[in-house]
């Protein structure tokens with residue numbers, strides 16, 4: 001922990017203890033053990049960094065991530081600091097610092113990132129900003145989350161653009177590339193896919209998809225709600241034109257935070273439609289002249305929450321301290337244990353890919369004899385929080401495993417599923 005961080009954490013602990021004595025903040029400057037993904041005691045230490053209740057296994061990070069004390073303390077400290085003087089705390093150098101950290105996690109420049117409220121807002125900025133018109137075709141999957149389907153459906157209604165859908169294959173990358181290739185036409189302008197599909201956790205070959213899009217002179221957009229903070233990757237290497245994610249899922253940031261990446265050379269193409277203070281690079285109202293901010297900050301406008309942004313920065317630093325390779329090693333070990341265990345249970349079908357390289361830390365199952373909502377209700381009685389999956393016509397349960405989960409919790413899920421009785 002560097003000095004600045006020590007002071008920040010200590011100040012955060014003091015502020016939150018004063019403001020919220022019931023929080024019992026653990027953000028004391030305890031030394032961190034060296035990260036070792038194979039060492040269970042390291043993960044117990046990490047677990048201790050979260051106020052998350054112990055009696056309930058929280059297995060829905062794909063829906064919402066739990067925040068560690070470091071994040072809560074950063075939010076409360078910034079809030080206390082600002083509420084004493086009633087100021088906004090807007091600070092472009094701090095924004096840049098946070099975006100530089102986030103950019104090092106996502107593999108892009110700070111100037112290519114905009115703060116958003118969630119993935120859905122990022123999708124909307126792209127859907128409304130691209131110059132798409134009547135007859136233009138957009139290729140996407142049949143398994144989209146509502147956050148990456150409704151904005152495109154509204155665009156279709158408004159402009160007469162057309163959606164062309166493919167069923168994502170859990171069998172091979174090549175099948176997915178073939179299915180997309182089969183939909184390409186002279187009118188294709190955009191390929192929009194999730195990095196990890198919300199239904200089955202399938203990881204799509206986004207780098208190859210972006211390359212295909214470029215070769216066909218169309219744009220590529222990646223819905224990254226389920227991947228930032230789950231495993232390491234580089235947006236520069238993926239080569240997509242835009243990518244949207246949430247701060248409040250695998251990144252473990254405060255709720256209602258997100259990041260939108262728009263590649264530098266796409267900024268003028270993705271028109272900023274909602275603008276105001278901070279969106280500009282200079283303006284003169286009386287002369288009627290203005291320029292957009294040269295960075296992705298052009299998509300931000302007006303008064304914002306400095307505490308939430310500070311919290312998102314703390315979340316990124318928290319994950320960086322563990323190391324994204326270690327985070328992925330843990331998430332993958334837990335989800336692999338779950339996948340292997342579920343495959344042994346009679347009546348259970350695992351809908352997530354068999355190929356480990358296509359599998360994320362979200363495992364989805366269906367039971368031959370038990371309707372998914374009934375199975376979810378049954379698991380609730382074991383204090384196991386899962387998420388039902390209805391997108392893409394599925395009727396299944398999704399289980400997310402992240403760094404605060406443990407092998408014991410995975411075993412509790414397996415035991416719970418094993419004990420489920422046919423109605």
Ligand SMILES: Cc1ncc(COP(=O)(O)O)c(C=O)c1O
Nearest residue numbers: 118119120145147194198225246
């Ligand atoms: C693939 C995908 N896209 C978008 C979203 C929407 O995220 P948010 O509610 O943060 O906008 C989700 C949420 O689960 C998701 O799984």
